[in-house]
Amino acid sequence: MSTQSRMALTPHLRQLESESIGIIREVAAEFRNPVMLYSIGKDSGVMLHLAMKAFHPSKPPFPLLHIDTRWKFRAMIEHRDAIAERYGVKLLVHTNPDGVARDINPISSGSQLHTQVMKTEALKQALDKWQFDAAFGGARRDEEKSRAKERVFSFRSAGHVWDPRNQRPELWNLYNTRISQGETIRVFPLSNWTELDIWQYTRAEQIPVVPLYFAAPRPVIERDGQLIMRDDERMALKPGEREQVRMVRFRSLGCYPLSAAIESRAATLDEIIAEMLASRTSERSGRLIDSDEAASMEKKKRDGYF
Amino acid sequence: MTATSDDARTRKGLLRFLTCGSVDDGKSTLIGRLLYDTQLVLEDQLAALERDSAKHGTTGEDLDLALLVDGLQAEREQGITIDVAYRFFSTPRRAFIVADTPGHEQYTRNMATGASNSQAAVILIDARKGVLTQTRRHSYICALLGIKNVVLAVNKIDLVEFSGERFHRIVADYLGFAAPLKFAAVTSIPLSARFGDNVIRRSEHTPWYDGPTLIEHLESIDVREGLEEKPWRFPVQWVNRPNLDFRGFSGTVASGVVRPGERVVVAASGRESVIQRIVTADGDLPEARAGDAVTLTLADEVDVARGDVLAHADARPEVVDQFAAEVLWMIEEPMLPGRSYLMRIGTQYVPARVTSLKHKTDVNTLEHMAAKTLALNEIGFCNLATATPVALDPYADNRATGAFVLIDRFTNATAGAGMISFGLRRATNIHRQALLVDKSARVRLNGHRPAVLWFTGLSGSGKSTIANVVERELHALGVHTYMLDGDNVRHGLNRDLGFTDADRVENIRRVGEVAKLFVDAGAVVLCSFISPFRAERRMVRELLAAEEFIEIFVDTSLEECQRRDPKGLYARALEGKIKNFTGIDSPYEAPQNAEVVLTPSPLGPEEEARLVLEALRARQIIGS
Numbered sequence: 045m046s047t048q049s050r051m052a053l054t055p056h057l058r059q060l061e062s063e064s065i066g067i068i069r070e071v072a073a074e075f076r077n078p079v080m081l082y083s084i085g086k087d088s089g090v091m092l093h094l095a096m097k098a099f100h101p102s103k104p105p106f107p108l109l110h111i112d113t114r115w116k117f118r119a120m121i122e123h124r125d126a127i128a129e130r131y132g133v134k135l136l137v138h139t140n141p142d143g144v145a146r147d148i149n150p151i152s153s154g155s156q157l158h159t160q161v162m163k164t165e166a167l168k169q170a171l172d173k174w175q176f177d178a179a180f181g182g183a184r185r186d187e188e189k190s191r192a193k194e195r196v197f198s199f200r201s202a203g204h205v206w207d208p209r210n211q212r213p214e215l216w217n218l219y220n221t222r223i224s225q226g227e228t229i230r231v232f233p234l235s236n237w238t239e240l241d242i243w244q245y246t247r248a249e250q251i252p253v254v255p256l257y258f259a260a261p262r263p264v265i266e267r268d269g270q271l272i273m274r275d276d277e278r279m280a281l282k283p284g285e286r287e288q289v290r291m292v293r294f295r296s297l298g299c300y301p302l303s304a305a306i307e308s309r310a311a312t313l314d315e316i317i318a319e320m321l322a323s324r325t326s327e328r329s330g331r332l333i334d335s336d337e338a339a340s341m342e343k344k345k346r347d348g349y350f
Numbered sequence: 351m352t353a354t355s356d357d358a359r360t361r362k363g364l365l366r367f368l369t370c371g372s373v374d375d376g377k378s379t380l381i382g383r384l385l386y387d388t389q390l391v392l393e394d395q396l397a398a399l400e401r402d403s404a405k406h407g408t409t410g411e412d413l414d415l416a417l418l419v420d421g422l423q424a425e426r427e428q429g430i431t432i433d434v435a436y437r438f439f440s441t442p443r444r445a446f447i448v449a450d451t452p453g454h455e456q457y458t459r460n461m462a463t464g465a466s467n468s469q470a471a472v473i474l475i476d477a478r479k480g481v482l483t484q485t486r487r488h489s490y491i492c493a494l495l496g497i498k499n500v501v502l503a504v505n506k507i508d509l510v511e512f513s514g515e516r517f518h519r520i521v522a523d524y525l526g527f528a529a530p531l532k533f534a535a536v537t538s539i540p541l542s543a544r545f546g547d548n549v550i551r552r553s554e555h556t557p558w559y560d561g562p563t564l565i566e567h568l569e570s571i572d573v574r575e576g577l578e579e580k581p582w583r584f585p586v587q588w589v590n591r592p593n594l595d596f597r598g599f600s601g602t603v604a605s606g607v608v609r610p611g612e613r614v615v616v617a618a619s620g621r622e623s624v625i626q627r628i629v630t631a632d633g634d635l636p637e638a639r640a641g642d643a644v645t646l647t648l649a650d651e652v653d654v655a656r657g658d659v660l661a662h663a664d665a666r667p668e669v670v671d672q673f674a675a676e677v678l679w680m681i682e683e684p685m686l687p688g689r690s691y692l693m694r695i696g697t698q699y700v701p702a703r704v705t706s707l708k709h710k711t712d713v714n715t716l717e718h719m720a721a722k723t724l725a726l727n728e729i730g731f732c733n734l735a736t737a738t739p740v741a742l743d744p745y746a747d748n749r750a751t752g753a754f755v756l757i758d759r760f761t762n763a764t765a766g767a768g769m770i771s772f773g774l775r776r777a778t779n780i781h782r783q784a785l786l787v788d789k790s791a792r793v794r795l796n797g798h799r800p801a802v803l804w805f806t807g808l809s810g811s812g813k814s815t816i817a818n819v820v821e822r823e824l825h826a827l828g829v830h831t832y833m834l835d836g837d838n839v840r841h842g843l844n845r846d847l848g849f850t851d852a853d854r855v856e857n858i859r860r861v862g863e864v865a866k867l868f869v870d871a872g873a874v875v876l877c878s879f880i881s882p883f884r885a886e887r888r889m890v891r892e893l894l895a896a897e898e899f900i901e902i903f904v905d906t907s908l909e910e911c912q913r914r915d916p917k918g919l920y921a922r923a924l925e926g927k928i929k930n931f932t933g934i935d936s937p938y939e940a941p942q943n944a945e946v947v948l949t950p951s952p953l954g955p956e957e958e959a960r961l962v963l964e965a966l967r968a969r970q971i972i973g974s
């Protein structure tokens with residue numbers, strides 16, 4: 045990180061950066077046992093980078109937590125381990141053992157059950173297991189309309205329940221960090237960032253991202269009108285399906301059978317930004333889990349999803 | 351995402367604004383319109399909007415643009431906004447963050463949430479309805495929160511045949527009301543959120559209007575706050591101590607500018623030092639300006655902790671333990687003067703009480719009215735006292751050091767939002783009489799330590815009986831004691847108080863202060879009061895040193911107390927002859943961490959008294 049990259053930040057990005065650093069420090073100062081959810085995507089990358097900056101010359105006083113559904117792209121897991129090593133932070137990984145025992149998976153169980161068991165339930169298990177009282181998430185308000193409604197410090201009653209109709213007022217930056225036994229807070233330091241901000245900041249600060257965000261020739265199949273990259277043998281081909289190599293990239297990364305690729309030639313950060321500015325669809329359009337049912341994000345969030 | 355060029359947003363700077371006004375005036379529709387007309391609604395979102403409009407829409411066959419913003423299921427089903435939504439959009443000239451707030455009075459706190467970080471307000475009025483109570487309430491809250499730039503958006507102009515006359519009458523009405531609020535500018539625009547007139551597109555239906563469209567106006571508003579010209583304030587957020595050689599103070603500069611070499615003070619203690627370095631992950635900086643998140647190191651080893659405020663030695667904030675403030679109340683349970691709340695100001699939490707409620711303000715007329723409590727959504731002018739002195743500035747001078755929230759100590763709910771008007775008493779000016787004989791001298795003379803034994807429990811639980819036996823035993827041991835109970839206090843000191851919640855709080859507060867004086871005199875004070883509220887017991891606890899307060903919960907069940915009913919009070923309460931009787935029509939909040947819990951002993955009060963004495967020995971209040 046050189047002084048030069050700092051100079052390259054626009055006032056807008058610098059303002060966002062400072063605001064997020066303030067939020068991250070606040071959690072470290074007030075909570076007994078915080079954790080940073082690390083989902084390996086571009087937002088997590090920015091959030092971790094901000095945490096490193098917030099505590100410099102100390103290290104972030106909390107670990108990272110990855111909820112591993114066992115269906116992430118292999119390139120993501122490689123990236124995750126490389127990042128933990130490079131930044132020198134502690135990484136915790138949790139997989140829901142019940143889900144493994146029941147062989148819950150995104151293909152035959154369906155995306156809804158898979159998400160519920162392997163993500164939401166797994167997350168709650170992990171928070172309980174390590175007794176975390178605050179958890180950072182990289183969600184942004186511009187992602188989705190129920191996220192646009194959420195506080196920066198978002199209260200969860202015992203059992204990790206979000207009650208969107210009864211959120212604590214949140215005035216100025218005077219965050220109410222008080223909780224009782226069993227209650228927790230989800231904290232969203234990137235609330236006011238947009239997708240464009242994330243990419244511009246990633247470029248300015250040279251933050252490493254999973255190579256899958258960049259266009260490259262990759263083997264994909266076409267299923268239900270979406271391009272899916274078959275990352276391993278577990279995903280069987282249906283009759284008539286065949287793999288073909290296309291120039292694709294991902295706007296949003298998750299479990300590989302649930303993350304649709306887009307055809308693209310954008311192979312650099314500059315090209316990704318240019319492509320996004322011209323795009324007429326949202327980043328979430330490639331996520332197969334969101335279209336499950338109307339208001340599905342809010343419902344998942346109430347259940348404890350991030 | 352935005353259809354804006356890479357750096358468009360840097361030019362004019364970000365504008366944060368909110369939409370507010372009465373129910374159904376079209377706030378959400380307006381934001382939906384802004385997003386739609388600035389082409390920020392993408393194809394998949396548009397498809398979803400079409401589906402949603404068919405299902406939940408309020409606009410017949412048309413797209414219901416409010417559904418772009420009303421993102422909660424309950425909101426879509428009811429067609430109203432419940433909580434604030436933050437949306438982002440940009441034009442080639444400026445980037446915006448807009449907070450769409452609810453019009454319903456019930457959700458006023460969510461409107462205040464959205465307003466607290468806004469630099470400008472768009473106040474909507476339904477052209478058919480004119481200025482309503484909520485229009486006034488929201489305008490008043492905007493003014494209190496320091497918003498200077500207001501747009502009066504006279505909406506649904508399509509429904510009044512685009513009448514200029516109607517527009518001008520509403521504007522005149524509003525300006526008449528708003529004059530005392532002292533907005534720097536009120537810009538009035540006739541528009542139709544539903545059809546887009548004068549939002550982005552100039553309307554051909556309002557030839558009588560030659561002012562700017564809404565977006566033109568928002569693009570041009572100048573909201574520079576001059577934060578960097580204000581005195582430097584740095585609330586310390588976190589002490590950064592990676593190893594013995596580095597001790598830095600992390601935080602965000604609230605106002606002003608600071609440079610290495612400058613003389614600074616820790617506001618509360620007055621300790622001085624010099625800024626050594628301004629540390630960031632990108633290297634040291636030559637200066638830190640308002641809004642920068644940095645880590646400072648000082649030249650000397652001065653005592654600095656989270657919650658402290660650093661300032662320049664020649665431009666310090668006030669350090670006071672009493673101040674006056676406007677308070678907006680945000681929870682169902684009313685604000686009670688005397689009750690202890692947790693106050694969050696800057697990076698600090700400190701116990702605070704409202705010592706007096708000067709008046710509340712009628713949002714319709716802006717008149718001041720006498721009041722004893724503040725109910726949900728009411729706004730009042732109060733004096734507050736904090737347990738320890740705090741560094742602060744008037745809110746009008748500095749939002750960051752002049753704003754606070756009050757937190758309910760038991761539910762942890764964010765109960766009130768406050769804006770400081772002025773400090774009342776400089777803590778540094780309280781010259782306490784220097785004492786030649788102090789508490790420790792008295793302890794040596796007495797041969798025992800002072801304490802408050804606080805007996806709490808239902809009426810008839812046995813508090814006074816047990817306390818009497820304890821006092822007799824202590825006296826026999828040569829301990830100086832004094833008994834405070836309802837009977838000797840209510841007839842004299844607290845003769846003016848009744849049994850409303852507010853009076854009960856004040857009753858206990860006074861008892862606490864008297865008990866504190868006795869403790870200072872070296873005595874063991876036995877207090878037996880029902881004291882049903884945790885908040886008040888905690889308030890007394892906080893007046894004293896940790897080891898001086900011993901809470902004794904006389905845990906006799908309500909059934910047992912009713913069976914005993916020594917004074918016949920339960921019988922009368924059950925007949926409705928006594929109001930606000932604890933356990934019957936007024937709650938008792940049992941202690942959760944009492945030092946001693948006494949359940950009825952078959953051996954009687956002597957046995958219970960013995961347990962209390964044992965606890966006093968264990969705590970070395972008295973010798974063994």
Ligand SMILES: Nc1nc2c(ncn2[C@@H]2O[C@H](COP(=O)(O)OP(=O)(O)OP(=O)(O)O)[C@@H](O)[C@H]2O)c(=O)[nH]1
Nearest residue numbers: 373374375376377378379430431453506542543544
């Ligand atoms: N004809 C007409 N109808 C409008 C206009 N603006 C809003 N409406 C309608 O008024 C109704 C209420 O609009 P909303 O945008 O939900 O109102 P709101 O102010 O956000 O309401 P709350 O947030 O619940 O206080 C909807 O049916 C809109 O379609 C307008 O300019 N003209």
Ligand SMILES: [Mg+2]
Nearest residue numbers: 377378430431
């Ligand atoms: Mg609305």
